[in-house]
Amino acid sequence: MxxxxxxxxxxxxxxxxxxxxxxxxxxxxxxxxxxxxxxxxxxxxxxxxxxxxxxxxxxxxxxxxxxxxxxxxxxxxxxxxxxxxxxxxxxxxxxxxxxxxxxxxxxxxxxxxxxxxxxxxxxxxxxxxxxxxxxxxxxxxxxxxxxxxxxxxxxxxxxxxxxxxxxxxxxxxxxxxxxxxxxxxxxxxxxxxxxxxxxxxxxxxxxxxxxxxxxxxxxxxxxxxxxxxxxxxxxxxxxxxxxxxxxxxxxxxxxxxxxxxxxxxxxxxxxxxxxxxxxxxxxxxxxxxxxxxxxxxxxxxxxxxxxxxxxxxxxxxxxxxxxxxxxxxxxxxxxxxxxxxxxxxxxxxxxxxxxxxFSWPAGVNEASMQHNIDIVPNPSNGVFTITHSDGLKQITVHNMLGQIVKQIPVSSQQSGTISVDITDAGKGMYTIQCMYNEGMVSKKVIVQ
CATH class of the missing domain: 3.40.390.10 (Collagenase (Catalytic Domain))
Structure with missing residues (x-):
């Protein structure tokens, strides 16, 4: 028609x-x-x-x-x-x-x-x-x-x-x-x-x-x-x-x-x-x-x-x-x-x-399969702990506008825990990006 x-x-x-x-x-x-x-x-x-x-x-x-x-x-x-x-x-x-x-x-x-x-x-x-x-x-x-x-x-x-x-x-x-x-x-x-x-x-x-x-x-x-x-x-x-x-x-x-x-x-x-x-x-x-x-x-x-x-x-x-x-x-x-x-x-x-x-590079999927991170508590008041696997190089926290609110270089390449404090950033949802040699692993965290 x-x-x-x-x-x-x-x-x-x-x-x-x-x-x-x-x-x-x-x-x-x-x-x-x-x-x-x-x-x-x-x-x-x-x-x-x-x-x-x-x-x-x-x-x-x-x-x-x-x-x-x-x-x-x-x-x-x-x-x-x-x-x-x-x-x-x-x-x-x-x-x-x-x-x-x-x-x-x-x-x-x-x-x-x-x-x-x-x-x-x-x-x-x-x-x-x-x-x-x-x-x-x-x-x-x-x-x-x-x-x-x-x-x-x-x-x-x-x-x-x-x-x-x-x-x-x-x-x-x-x-x-x-x-x-x-x-x-x-x-x-x-x-x-x-x-x-x-x-x-x-x-x-x-x-x-x-x-x-x-x-x-x-x-x-x-x-x-x-x-x-x-x-x-x-x-x-x-x-x-x-x-x-x-x-x-x-x-x-x-x-x-x-x-x-x-x-x-x-x-x-x-x-x-x-x-x-x-x-x-x-x-x-x-x-x-x-x-x-x-x-x-x-x-x-x-x-x-x-x-x-x-x-x-x-x-x-x-x-x-x-x-x-x-x-x-x-x-x-x-x-x-x-x-x-x-x-x-x-x-x-x-x-x-x-x-x-909007499609992450292939290395991200590879990193996600090889490395695991855990964030507790989540939601939190802005203070939380990241448990990570071997080989972590850097942690970057982005707000919902994509702005970097915190970067944490990691000196030790061994698995362990890292405490993160973003209380000054305010309430909201944040993206935690953990960089490895194989790529990046991302997770969301809520501050309330």
Missing amino acids: RKLFTGAALCSMVFAAAVSVAQEVKKCATDELVSQLANNNPSLKNAIDEYEQDIQYRTSLMVNSNTTVYKTTSTYPVALVFHVVLSQAQIDQIGGVAGIYDRVVSQIEVLNIDFNAQNTETIPAPFAALKGNPSMNFGLAHTKPDGTGTIGIEILTKPAGFTGFDVTDGSVKKTANGGLNPWDNSRYLNVWITNITNGGGGGEILGYAYNPKLAALIGDASLMGVVVDYLAFGKRKSLSQSFISNADKGRTMVHEFGHFFTLNHIWGNTAVGSGNCGDDDGVDDTPKQSDANQSVCPSYPKLPNCNGTPEGQMFMNYMDYVMDVCMSMFTKGQVTRMQSEFTAGGGSPNLHKNIHL
Whole structure:
């Protein structure tokens, strides 16, 4: 199915109470904002239409098995960096610094499962054969753009009066405006975690994304990347954790990554609630549907679709608005469209060429197999003991910004114990790196 005028997507959830029954409604606002900009600027609208045509052209070349020049690698490794901008109260709400790290890890697990078609949810038979595998692998960056070390997560703690960043101004992505600047967008996929506010009203925002070419066309390349609300990222592990209702399986970020790689909502970019069969998502193998399935989990088949065919709507698609637990697939056509972003002329032709930024050298695995370290107590008050094996040369402690807070040279090469005191560094999560001739062994320690 073909369409023109593609836009970024903003996913929000509106909570409306009626006779003490909460009704959840999702809508898309950024599409409307981009449409308004385009309607007021014919040259921008034409540029966006041309970009959509270019996406479809590159996608068709990838489908053509005779066009080897557009063949891409079988897997696409992508380095991620998480920029977390929250108040201390908001950080505490999701489990403190340790909770942030746990949610990041669980979120990456979800991304790697869903973007490798390894999820196990049942897909209705008429759609099962259409399930595609994006073959994308995501990992936390361990190297900053300047070559220094990092754990791929930077945290900016805002003052107590901080409420969040409005969805319309992009300030979360600008250090000068109180947020955090993106790292090199050609090498890292930047993700911001914050409290997303909606000054224009209309509900609580879950997340939004701008793909690289669209951000450039709008005139602000720093917009590219993904923003997800701090209560909608990661995967729930216990009932005591704070999440926005039905957004606790990590699928908000899966959805937004789809937008980053140029996917539209499965019903197109028409405003939610319009019931318009005249729009479409630009993908051939997704059944055309008129509107979003908003925060529900429909029974199959969900009828009708705009084609009047018996399989109905593909509501389980990651680009619809069903509950996290009901999402289960990208189609093969959507996969080809996403992968076309890595080709020449795409928005991210070099993003997958930086596996060295998050895959540790082979020597690290060798060192991990030959050497063992133990840290007790962990968590601690900042004073802990490292028990190490023979051959240890140096201990380095990094904070979550990748900054070195302590270095300890080791004179004796024999196994033993070393006491470490980082109480002056403050509470948080730290990375302990133990350097051996064979490589480096890393472990995390929490100071509370």
